[in-house]
Amino acid sequence: MEHIVLRHRDIPGIDKLDVYIANGGFEAYKKVVTSMKPEEVIDVVKASGLRGRGGAGFPTGVKWSFLTKNRPAYYVVCNSDESEPGTFKDREIMEKNPFQFLEGLMIAAYAARAAVAYNYMRGEFWTLARELDKKIAEVKARGFLGKNILGSGYSLELYTHLGAGAYICGEESALLESLEGKLGQPRLKPPFPADKGLYQMPTVVNNTETLTNVPMILARGAEWYKAIGTPTSAGSKVMCLSGHVNKPGNYEAPLGITFRELIYGEQYGGGIPGGKKLKGILPSGASAPILPATEAILDTPMDYESVAKAGSQLGSASVILLDETVDMAWAALKMIRFFKHESCGKCTPCREGTYWMLHVLDRINDGQAVAADVELLGNVANQMVGKCLCPLGEFSVSPVLSSLKNFRADYEAHLKDSKKPAAKPAAKPAAIPAAKQTEIAAGD
Amino acid sequence: MADLIKLKIDDVELSVPKGTLVVDAAKQIENDIPVFCYHPKLTPVGMCRMCLVEVGRVQKDRATGQLVLDENGRPKIAYSPKLETACTLPVEEGMHIRTENGKVAGARNDVVEFILTSHPLDCPVCDKGGECPLQNLTLRYGPGSSRFVFDEKQHLDKHVPLGAEDNALIFLDRERCIQCARCTRFADEVVDDHVIGFYQRGRKLEIVTFSDPGFDSKFSGNTTDICPVGALTTADFRFQARPWELTHSASICAQCPVGCNLHLNTRRSGTSGRIEIKRVMPRQNEQVNEIWICDKGRFGHHFTASPDRLTSPLIRKTATGQLEEASWDEALELVATKLKAANGAVLGLAGGRLANEDLFAFNQLVTGLGGRAVLASHMGGGDWVQKVGLGAGSNFGAMGKGTTIVVVASDLEEEAPIWWLRVKQAADRGAKLIVANARPTKLDRYAKHKVTYAYGDEVSAVNGLAAQAAQAENLVVVYGGEGMDLAASTALAQACANLLISTKHTGRPNNGLVAVWPHANTQGAWDMGVRPSGDALPEAAVLLVAASDPVGDGAALPRVGFTVVSELFRTATANAADVVLPAQAFTEREGSFTSGERRVQRFYPAVPAMGHSRADWQIFSQLGERVGQGQTRPGAAAVMTEISKAVPDYSGVTYQAMAKVEKQFPDVGGTDLYYGGTAYQNNAGLGVQYPSAADRGEPVAVAEVASVAHRVGGLVAAPITVLYDRGTTFIRSYVMHPRIPRPYIVINPADAAALGIADGETIVLSVNGKELSAAARVDGHAPAGALLAPQSLGSPALVGLTPAAAHKLEKVEA
Amino acid sequence: MLAEKYRNQIDATLAKYPADQKRSAVMPLLYIAQSEYGHITRDAMQEVADILGLEPTQVASVVGFYTLYHDHAAGKHYIQICNDLPCALRGADKFAADLCAKFGVKLGETTADGMFTIEGVMCLAACDKAPMFQLQNTEGIKYYESQTVESAAAVMEELRAKTDQ
Numbered sequence A: 001m002e003h004i005v006l007r008h009r010d011i012p013g014i015d016k017l018d019v020y021i022a023n024g025g026f027e028a029y030k031k032v033v034t035s036m037k038p039e040e041v042i043d044v045v046k047a048s049g050l051r052g053r054g055g056a057g058f059p060t061g062v063k064w065s066f067l068t069k070n071r072p073a074y075y076v077v078c079n080s081d082e083s084e085p086g087t088f089k090d091r092e093i094m095e096k097n098p099f100q101f102l103e104g105l106m107i108a109a110y111a112a113r114a115a116v117a118y119n120y121m122r123g124e125f126w127t128l129a130r131e132l133d134k135k136i137a138e139v140k141a142r143g144f145l146g147k148n149i150l151g152s153g154y155s156l157e158l159y160t161h162l163g164a165g166a167y168i169c170g171e172e173s174a175l176l177e178s179l180e181g182k183l184g185q186p187r188l189k190p191p192f193p194a195d196k197g198l199y200q201m202p203t204v205v206n207n208t209e210t211l212t213n214v215p216m217i218l219a220r221g222a223e224w225y226k227a228i229g230t231p232t233s234a235g236s237k238v239m240c241l242s243g244h245v246n247k248p249g250n251y252e253a254p255l256g257i258t259f260r261e262l263i264y265g266e267q268y269g270g271g272i273p274g275g276k277k278l279k280g281i282l283p284s285g286a287s288a289p290i291l292p293a294t295e296a297i298l299d300t301p302m303d304y305e306s307v308a309k310a311g312s313q314l315g316s317a318s319v320i321l322l323d324e325t326v327d328m329a330w331a332a333l334k335m336i337r338f339f340k341h342e343s344c345g346k347c348t349p350c351r352e353g354t355y356w357m358l359h360v361l362d363r364i365n366d367g368q369a370v371a372a373d374v375e376l377l378g379n380v381a382n383q384m385v386g387k388c389l390c391p392l393g394e395f396s397v398s399p400v401l402s403s404l405k406n407f408r409a410d411y412e413a414h415l416k417d418s419k420k421p422a423a424k425p426a427a428k429p430a431a432i433p434a435a436k437q438t439e440i441a442a443g444d
Numbered sequence B: 001m002a003d004l005i006k007l008k009i010d011d012v013e014l015s016v017p018k019g020t021l022v023v024d025a026a027k028q029i030e031n032d033i034p035v036f037c038y039h040p041k042l043t044p045v046g047m048c049r050m051c052l053v054e055v056g057r058v059q060k061d062r063a064t065g066q067l068v069l070d071e072n073g074r075p076k077i078a079y080s081p082k083l084e085t086a087c088t089l090p091v092e093e094g095m096h097i098r099t100e101n102g103k104v105a106g107a108r109n110d111v112v113e114f115i116l117t118s119h120p121l122d123c124p125v126c127d128k129g130g131e132c133p134l135q136n137l138t139l140r141y142g143p144g145s146s147r148f149v150f151d152e153k154q155h156l157d158k159h160v161p162l163g164a165e166d167n168a169l170i171f172l173d174r175e176r177c178i179q180c181a182r183c184t185r186f187a188d189e190v191v192d193d194h195v196i197g198f199y200q201r202g203r204k205l206e207i208v209t210f211s212d213p214g215f216d217s218k219f220s221g222n223t224t225d226i227c228p229v230g231a232l233t234t235a236d237f238r239f240q241a242r243p244w245e246l247t248h249s250a251s252i253c254a255q256c257p258v259g260c261n262l263h264l265n266t267r268r269s270g271t272s273g274r275i276e277i278k279r280v281m282p283r284q285n286e287q288v289n290e291i292w293i294c295d296k297g298r299f300g301h302h303f304t305a306s307p308d309r310l311t312s313p314l315i316r317k318t319a320t321g322q323l324e325e326a327s328w329d330e331a332l333e334l335v336a337t338k339l340k341a342a343n344g345a346v347l348g349l350a351g352g353r354l355a356n357e358d359l360f361a362f363n364q365l366v367t368g369l370g371g372r373a374v375l376a377s378h379m380g381g382g383d384w385v386q387k388v389g390l391g392a393g394s395n396f397g398a399m400g401k402g403t404t405i406v407v408v409a410s411d412l413e414e415e416a417p418i419w420w421l422r423v424k425q426a427a428d429r430g431a432k433l434i435v436a437n438a439r440p441t442k443l444d445r446y447a448k449h450k451v452t453y454a455y456g457d458e459v460s461a462v463n464g465l466a467a468q469a470a471q472a473e474n475l476v477v478v479y480g481g482e483g484m485d486l487a488a489s490t491a492l493a494q495a496c497a498n499l500l501i502s503t504k505h506t507g508r509p510n511n512g513l514v515a516v517w518p519h520a521n522t523q524g525a526w527d528m529g530v531r532p533s534g535d536a537l538p539e540a541a542v543l544l545v546a547a548s549d550p551v552g553d554g555a556a557l558p559r560v561g562f563t564v565v566s567e568l569f570r571t572a573t574a575n576a577a578d579v580v581l582p583a584q585a586f587t588e589r590e591g592s593f594t595s596g597e598r599r600v601q602r603f604y605p606a607v608p609a610m611g612h613s614r615a616d617w618q619i620f621s622q623l624g625e626r627v628g629q630g631q632t633r634p635g636a637a638a639v640m641t642e643i644s645k646a647v648p649d650y651s652g653v654t655y656q657a658m659a660k661v662e663k664q665f666p667d668v669g670g671t672d673l674y675y676g677g678t679a680y681q682n683n684a685g686l687g688v689q690y691p692s693a694a695d696r697g698e699p700v701a702v703a704e705v706a707s708v709a710h711r712v713g714g715l716v717a718a719p720i721t722v723l724y725d726r727g728t729t730f731i732r733s734y735v736m737h738p739r740i741p742r743p744y745i746v747i748n749p750a751d752a753a754a755l756g757i758a759d760g761e762t763i764v765l766s767v768n769g770k771e772l773s774a775a776a777r778v779d780g781h782a783p784a785g786a787l788l789a790p791q792s793l794g795s796p797a798l799v800g801l802t803p804a805a806a807h808k809l810e811k812v813e814a
Numbered sequence C: 001m002l003a004e005k006y007r008n009q010i011d012a013t014l015a016k017y018p019a020d021q022k023r024s025a026v027m028p029l030l031y032i033a034q035s036e037y038g039h040i041t042r043d044a045m046q047e048v049a050d051i052l053g054l055e056p057t058q059v060a061s062v063v064g065f066y067t068l069y070h071d072h073a074a075g076k077h078y079i080q081i082c083n084d085l086p087c088a089l090r091g092a093d094k095f096a097a098d099l100c101a102k103f104g105v106k107l108g109e110t111t112a113d114g115m116f117t118i119e120g121v122m123c124l125a126a127c128d129k130a131p132m133f134q135l136q137n138t139e140g141i142k143y144y145e146s147q148t149v150e151s152a153a154a155v156m157e158e159l160r161a162k163t164d165q
């Protein structure tokens, strides 16, 4: 398939402005700014069926239309926080195909009638932000940014803004708080950003990958895009493959390819190292239930609806693979450690629940637990469900509840009162020849 | 009338105004939905998740917008699968809230259990124990036992000063904090002092301050009341007593003209056996102070129990020339003899911290003898407040859009902190605030319009507001006396009154004049007929001074034959007296104060009188009896009965009327389990606001403003007020000492440069032929040509603008 | 003083946000402060607060919340190894342990010469190139991917040689 988002894989040097322009870059933007009304742009995006790639899969055109109906947006903010474990697509996009991303952001700004757009990047993308600043300056030097762009009367400024290490800032309202110079704690909803966003003004928040799709949609039309993927999950999606797989990395594929294709396909993951059996699939980082790698699951199409039906979420399609050597109690511990570390502390169930779950998991993994502790772990997780202020807390129970449901034996193997033989030590994966990796430290 | 919304909570149907939150709606039918982070005075945040309820909404057909009906023809209700927070949820038409089913009970149980995973079980030694919302809600809704059996319960620092150890007023017990953000929201939203905040995140969140002095806010103590656990305690109260051992006595704050309602919490001391004030708490009065008090009111009570208090009468013995202890009989008889012999040449000088009853009895005594009773004050306009003062039924708490508030010649936060707070909040709600002053003050932040005049030009500044005043729907003018003497402030009061009268803003609620008086009962003194004198005090055979220290203030006493002082302490004036009579503090007796809003409010005795001290009204009554003015009055109430007959404005002011209470909203006292833990509940009275002449429909007319001589040319010193001063009473609150500045003078950078003075250097200021030295604060907040001299910081008192000279203190050779 | 030394950079930062929303510049300014002083001192918080018209407590809260700001001195270079699940599946835990052993510290500790603080951190969006670490110092933040203990140690030794003691 031709790449839509990862176009640098087809066109070398597209991270240079001249090359990008030589390959049709900024044509869509020019057309939009000089000859289309914002509503017309929104209609095209709506018709394309593009859905948000940040996790929730909300139709992008619909989101944009919320604003323009009533009043223009004041701000468009791109969510480049990319902190979900197993997600590394937005970084590649911004590094390797930066101009297409910027063009998408600029078209979104035009559609929303915003005069300022920010790209909020996780603080760790420090070096990348410097690079992007240079690229923005180049784009501006061409007259695509600034006052009265291409004589259209439209003016736009684009800025990067760095976070400083907080996963919760990927949640859009926490992101806005952070951009306002405050603690990254989520806001109550409603009001939604479209109503009261940045500085209490109407705001559109979209993911990096979502926006990077936009120039091609406007260049080639909604029908072209809609023809890719499935009827309800249109287009292609960058799938991040990590963990126990021969060729970890980003793969852009039409929505609806099966897990099996992605994991075992030669042009994708290329199978499990050492020919081991796959045990579990995390389709969306740490934030969605772990799926057992059954044949039925492997044949599930990777689109929003099918993965949900299979009991998990497609989310940002950050697929982490766990082979048969992995102890799921250990994997759950790793993930809860993450959530406990990232809980912002605003609401009680998440703040206390993640801490408590981690305690019980530690005890289990240390071999100090009894059967009642496993019960308790499930109880604590269930006790959090439906009570948190934002999705982070709600997400955090997924690894626990899904591993308890599908891999309970892994927990029981750790118990002091277990009849089963003591568990093997926690996963110590064998050396994996990774894509660009020839060697891993000896002795591993 | 706001639109009403009909809803059902469990089985009760009710109608509440649109915009009401479910939690408040439930409260109105006595259904106390448990909360931690929610507080009706703060913006809801929905953090703690304690208030989860099940919510059903009427179903509407998507296409037609029609209600979907059930088989009985009633609207079909769809219950959301997820519980929702009642504290953030506005009521909706037809909504059905369930608060009592198993799902909700389970959620409450779960949330309490979560909170307790981090909370120590140290109730037996916690200052909040007995009035703790967490304790209460745990008993009522909690799981009974925790499954969090880890010995890793957090062990965090327990006595963390919010600020430096030696200047912190508020201490944090980190273990106990449940991260509800009530304290930070109070500081951020209500008082706009961003001096406490969260540090770290997740379970490590802790309250910190990086200000100096720590938690640098004049309202910091309020956070200890609204903290739903024992995490925040005051330096003053912590470890002092258990809440349930405390007695609540209703009182009124004596520190400023706002008249905040208080409860004095007392207990018998284990060591001294005396009944002592352990803490001062706000008492709810939505018209006056809502549920807030400032730190001066909270921590300024220590003078009442000071060992320096006078405990028995003193008479100067001719043999020794010293003041020596005497009996009341001896002292009163001596004074009475002198008064009778004075032949009318009696001068009375009274201070504005006396109660109405004292001032009335004082005035009766002095004028009855043919003498003259004068108020020790340099601020005028009390008569204008009587005429066009804030209209009956006014409430700063209800002011917002449509109301214009003018504040002139006052640094409100320093002079009347709770008014500052309420004016600021009115501005937050959309009231148009106009601040007029010769220098910037903190209130400027909220002003829509700021008028800067030169000291001396107050009247023309007010006259310049005529156009804006005319546009205002409602107009409140708050005036102070900064930089003015009696003549100038009288002229200002008149100009303010003219502004109100000429634009027809009198005799209506939320319209009228408010004076920022220097003392708690200055208005009462005016009302009792004890008023300041602009002229030099006349000579007299007997001078009777009550609650005033002219000598200490550096004023020259008139030549008198015999001086009598009624006081709490041996002030400079007392030391110069022939007889000193020990007076009772307001905490030891009954009485009433009249606030700047003309609200007459009662206070009650909380502790036994110190030594042989007597109430001032009693002292003056007893003197009256001895000089043949009739029988001593039996009690303070009897004095008030006399007042209501003798003073027409007070005809409706009785002790019974002042003691009346009614239900107040928000309902934060009483039996509920969650805002409680404080002394908010007001059972002792809301006071009576006597009607102004305009309220009574009497004609009020614009009067010509007497011209006041302007002082021009050269440096002038302008007296300004600071809240934390070295006044006789406040200086006895040792906890506040780190916040009381050393004497200083604020000087404009240009003036400082001209005089060769650098910031922090000592300058010598010559005023009225006296020299004083103080540290220079070089700061553009001082207008050019004016030296700002904070009063009562240990420097000679100034009356109005005073010509001054200044130079740098030359280094003395060591 | 930051306000003088970094005037242009601060002005450029402030220009990104509406004039009445200066607070938005707190995070970029804290990065400037951190590169200047190595970590964010109390005085630096005050400086940033003064530039933005904030209370130091407001600035401190931001420092406290975000993990890339350090409120106390540690190593001159932070070696932040991702040991979150995806990296751990590809040997990050062992990589971290071996690297620590090589430098004689435990994870989270600073080397005796004060040069390096080696920490474990959460996912850095480089899961396909584990083991990896990021280097944080006064110069900013840089990624080092597909690492071995040897390659990481070589990077660190080079840094040590370049950095004044």
Ligand SMILES: Cc1cc2nc3c(=O)[nH]c(=O)nc-3n(C[C@H](O)[C@H](O)[C@H](O)COP(=O)(O)O)c2cc1C
Binding pocket: A051, A052, A053, A054, A055, A056, A057, A058, A060, A079, A080, A081, A082, A083, A084, A167, A168, A169, A170, A171, A172, A173, A205, A206, A207, A208, A210, A211, A390, A391, A392
């Ligand atoms: C805890 C949490 C973390 C999130 N992290 C990210 C993120 O790193 N990147 C992102 O684009 N969206 C993230 N989201 C989703 C955003 O809130 C938001 O839905 C998204 O940015 C919208 O953009 P889209 O419609 O283009 O997907 C996160 C949501 C939650 C609850």
Ligand code: SF4
Binding pocket: B176, B177, B178, B179, B180, B181, B182, B183, B184, B207, B226, B227, B228, B229, B231, B232
């Ligand atoms: S100190 Fe008290 S009021 Fe402040 S957050 Fe903690 S529990 Fe809430």
Ligand code: FES
Binding pocket: B034, B035, B036, B037, B038, B045, B046, B047, B048, B049, B050, B051, B052, B085, B086, B087, B088
């Ligand atoms: S969430 Fe409603 S009271 Fe805390």
